[in-house]
Amino acid sequence: MRKAAADPAIEARRNGAIPDEVDPALQALVEEIIGKVADKWTMLVLETLEEHGTQRFTQLARQVTGISQKMLTQTLRQMERDGLVRRTVHPVIPPHVDYALTPLGAGLSAAFCGVWIWAETHREDIRQAREAFDATQAGAATRASR
Amino acid sequence: MRKAAADPAIEARRNGAIPDEVDPALQALVEEIIGKVADKWTMLVLETLEEHGTQRFTQLARQVTGISQKMLTQTLRQMERDGLVRRTVHPVIPPHVDYALTPLGAGLSAAFCGVWIWAETHREDIRQAREAFDATQAGAATRASR
DNA sequence: ATTTGTACTTACCGAAAGGAGAGTGTCATG
DNA sequence: CATGACACTCTCCTTTCGGTAAGTACAAAT
Incomplete structure (x- = not known):
């Protein structure tokens, strides 16, 4: 990719x-x-920021289920570079950093909304399609293995 | 993923x-x-089928620039399993197989249209954001290295 | 008899993604 | 004096991605 x-x-x-x-x-x-x-983590971070507004690092880590620190940092850096989020450092101790969506980020979030909705709407269709496919493939696999 | x-x-x-x-x-x-x-190859195959209609394996291999046979097969299998394309085998010799978008596939293609358009619309914004970021990062890197 | 074309599959291998976990600097708190 | 909180960074290691190349089946063409 x-x-x-x-x-x-x-x-x-x-x-x-x-x-x-x-x-x-x-x-x-x-x-x-x-x-x-538009990779997985970017979309999830985008979603979280869209839903819950400005958030700090550890908050995001908690919200975006399953993400590792490494990936969160990497994703946020990438998003910052691409102008999707604005990173604000408050020079206090302990450090305080927060991330907010930029208009560009909000736009992408909106654009992706369609795919998100599609996924939610058709996940049952996909599940059924997979089931049907796997059923026929069971036969095909038997055929192929001989 | x-x-x-x-x-x-x-x-x-x-x-x-x-x-x-x-x-x-x-x-x-x-x-x-x-x-x-929504991975790279799926989207490109989707695009090609949307644009040029039903196509066979080698046609797709030619249209989707840079894809290998392996990835094309894999992507098509995945898409077939998810109900995005319909695979039709004409039992002639030499073999003739063609792939067509299902309504589900067409729907996803349409949903992705928004992202595609966003990307086209804002690629300049992204380029500029990256430039600006890289410029400030040059300084940040110097600061960090000491 | 060999080559050609179609639509793959399989084996092999390097590159890249990404998780786990430890380390870092600073200051407040127990 | 040790611990904890924050926001990372770094290293190690495993998994996955994806390209190359070769093999397969079959018949028609050369």
């Missing part, structure tokens, strides 16, 4: 793929953003 | 996190869907 395989533009030409209407460079950029920006 | 760390419900209780209004089991499910369903 982190590296665009070789050069997409060259690859595209080699395979005879038609660039059609999309600039491969722009597409690569967008893909990179989607790949980097 | 594949495994829900231990038991989120237990973790949540141990940390004193408030379940608030969201059922942790449901949230875990949704998170799993988002994590599994």
